[in-house]
Amino acid sequence: MEICKISLKLLLLRLVFILMQVLGCFCNNLTTFVFGDSLVDAGNNDFLFTLSKADSPPYGIDFQPSGGLPTGRFTNGRTISDIVDQALGAVSFPPPYLAPNASSNAILGGINYASGASGILDQTGTFFIGRVPLREQINYFEQSRSYMVNVMGENGTMEFLKKALFSLTVGSNDVLNYFQPSIPFLGEDKVSPTLFQHYLISNFTIHLKRLHELGARKFIVVGIGPLGCIPFVRALHLVPAGKCSVTVNTLIRGYNQRLVKVLDALNQETGLDTIFVYANSYNVVRDIILNYHKYGFENAKDPCCGGYFPPFVCFNGKNVNGSSVLCEDRGKYVFWDAYHPTEAANLIIAEKLLNGDQSVSSPINIRELYKL
Numbered sequence: 001m002e003i004c005k006i007s008l009k010l011l012l013l014r015l016v017f018i019l020m021q022v023l024g025c026f027c028n029n030l031t032t033f034v035f036g037d038s039l040v041d042a043g044n045n046d047f048l049f050t051l052s053k054a055d056s057p058p059y060g061i062d063f064q065p066s067g068g069l070p071t072g073r074f075t076n077g078r079t080i081s082d083i084v085d086q087a088l089g090a091v092s093f094p095p096p097y098l099a100p101n102a103s104s105n106a107i108l109g110g111i112n113y114a115s116g117a118s119g120i121l122d123q124t125g126t127f128f129i130g131r132v133p134l135r136e137q138i139n140y141f142e143q144s145r146s147y148m149v150n151v152m153g154e155n156g157t158m159e160f161l162k163k164a165l166f167s168l169t170v171g172s173n174d175v176l177n178y179f180q181p182s183i184p185f186l187g188e189d190k191v192s193p194t195l196f197q198h199y200l201i202s203n204f205t206i207h208l209k210r211l212h213e214l215g216a217r218k219f220i221v222v223g224i225g226p227l228g229c230i231p232f233v234r235a236l237h238l239v240p241a242g243k244c245s246v247t248v249n250t251l252i253r254g255y256n257q258r259l260v261k262v263l264d265a266l267n268q269e270t271g272l273d274t275i276f277v278y279a280n281s282y283n284v285v286r287d288i289i290l291n292y293h294k295y296g297f298e299n300a301k302d303p304c305c306g307g308y309f310p311p312f313v314c315f316n317g318k319n320v321n322g323s324s325v326l327c328e329d330r331g332k333y334v335f336w337d338a339y340h341p342t343e344a345a346n347l348i349i350a351e352k353l354l355n356g357d358q359s360v361s362s363p364i365n366i367r368e369l370y371k372l
Contacts, residue, residue, distance in 0.1 A: 029163065030090045030370070031110045032081070033144075035137045036169035036222075038116030038340065040081045043072025045116045047098035050130030052117035057316040058305060058326055062343055065093070072096065074116055075336045076304070077343030081112070081167055083350035088370050097140050098132075106144040107151060110164065113137035119174040120204045127177075134170050134207050138214075145214055161215035162273065165370060168208075169222040169281075171255065174200055176227065179248055180236070197255045205262055212270060218369055221263055222279040222353075223256040226286045231303045232312055232338040241301055244289075256282055260362075267363070277369050279353045280360050285341070288334060288348060295348055297334050304333040304342060312338035 034040050038052065046055045053072070054060070060070040062077035073079055078086075082093050094110035095102040105111055115132035117125035125131040132140070148157045178196055191199065208219065227233050228245030237245045263276040270276075292300035304327035306314035314324045314337040327333050336342040341349065354366045 030085065030088050031107075031160070031164040032085055032090070032094050033110050033141060033164060033166050033216075034081050034094055034112040034114050034169075035134060035141075035167065036114040037118050037173050038074040038114075039172065040079050040112070040167070040169045041072060041074060041096075041114040041116045042079070042082075042093060042112040043096040044098045044112065044114060044132060045130070046072040047096070048115070048130035048132070050117065050128050052125070052128040052131060054116070058314065058324075062330060074340045075343055075346065076330050078346060080346045080350045080353070081114075081169070083346055084167075084354055084366060087350065087354055088367070097137075097144070103144060103147050106148050107160065111141075111144055113140050114169070117173055118170070119177070120171055120200050120207070121174050124174045124177050134168075134204075138207060138210055141211070142214060158215050162217045164216070165218050165220060165366075166211060166216040167220040167222065171200060171204070171224040172227060175224060175248065175252060175255070176233070178251075179233070193251045193254065197251065197258055200255060201258045201262055204259070205266075208262075208266065208276070212266075212274060217274045218372065219274075219276040220279055220353075220366055220369065221259070221276055222281050223259055224252045225281045225284075226289065227252060229286070229289050230339055231301065231308055231335055234301070235308055235310070235312075235338070252282065256280075275364070275369060275372070277364060277366065278362050279366070280362070281349065281353070284349050284352045284356075284360060285345075288345060292334055296332075297344070298329075298332040299327070300334040302327075302333070303335045303337045304330050306337045308338070 034042070045053050054074040055070050055072055057070060058076065060066055060073060060076065061068050063071055063073065085093060090109060092109060094112040095105050097111050097113045102111055113132065115137065117128040117131040118133050119125055120134050122133045122135055124133065145157065148160065152160060178190070208221070226244060226249050228248035233245050233248055237248070239245050260278050263278050266276050288295055289300045302308055306312050306324045330342055331344045333342050334345045352360050356365050
């Protein structure tokens with residue numbers, strides 16, 4: 001009986017796919033596969049045993065589709081990937097891969113594989129226990145791909161994936177782990193910043209090539225932002241108000257420069273049907289922090305929720321005394337908690353990455369990539 005149900009479901013999905021092909025010109029055809037960390041996690045960590053979760057209020061307080069209830073997003077509203085998808089015409093967001101019955105959405109709009117506390121390196125985030133490293137996220141996509149082949153066939157799947165957007169927002173947790181003395185990294189001795197950058201890039205390159213082998217052709221690769229300016233790092237390194245950690249940001253700039261070179265090389269190697277777009281989140285976020293008044297913000301140093309000092313927890317308790325401090329106007333703060341931007345900041349970042357010039361997104365911007 002169970003086998004019959006599965007066969008019927010596959011048959012229905014094949015019919016849906018055929019209708020999509022016939023009516024494709026009359027409907028939005030955006031498909032997005034999202035990989036990364038808590039900056040774009042849409043709820044995968046809700047299904048894990050982990051210390052890295054955003055499943056309780058006030059997370060999601062401004063997320064309209066849920067009526068202000070938490071969805072597992074690590075901000076008060078939409079993530080950058082949510083906003084980008086909506087701007088490109090999506091009427092719904094790619095569901096988290098670990099959610100029940102998410103597999104069929106692979107051909108209906110995409111899937112979100114991102115996981116809070118995860119990184120490029122498998123060992124990143126071990127302190128938080130449960131998380132899905134980038135390698136495992138791609139394993140999950142490979143399972144989704146097998147599902148697509150069952151519905152569309154191999155040739156149909158390859159044609160379908162050529163048009164899909166693959167976004168990767170990852171690397172921040174690798175850097176944060178590197179600078180946290182309480183969390184061992186590669187044993188007791190920390191490698192040099194240069195070797196660490198090389199180690200990250202070499203591993204990331206392997207993951208990008210694997211996605212390409214699986215059929216990805218339109219890549220959005222988001223660089224690491226200025227983590228030296230986020231409340232967590234500034235508190236950890238005792239950085240004065242209005243300043244950022246030079247040590248942390250210097251390492252990130254070096255990593256991003258190496259990443260740009262790798263993406264340029266991949267664009268040369270992979271042929272005309274593939275394009276890797278570098279999204280320069282570092283410069284965008286840095287400009288917002290430095291010129292926050294220009295963007296309509298009143299605070300670019302404190303988190304709206306959770307306070308400035310450890311343990312940086314953002315939550316609603318049973319009473320006022322048991323709850324985190326929450327700012328009065330979330331739209332006036334750059335940071336939602338000690339790690340993540342507010343929806344207001346995400347809106348600005350997304351708009352710049354969507355429509356910006358080559359100083360923001362190169363060799364083309366995300367909107368141009370989508371139209372290819």
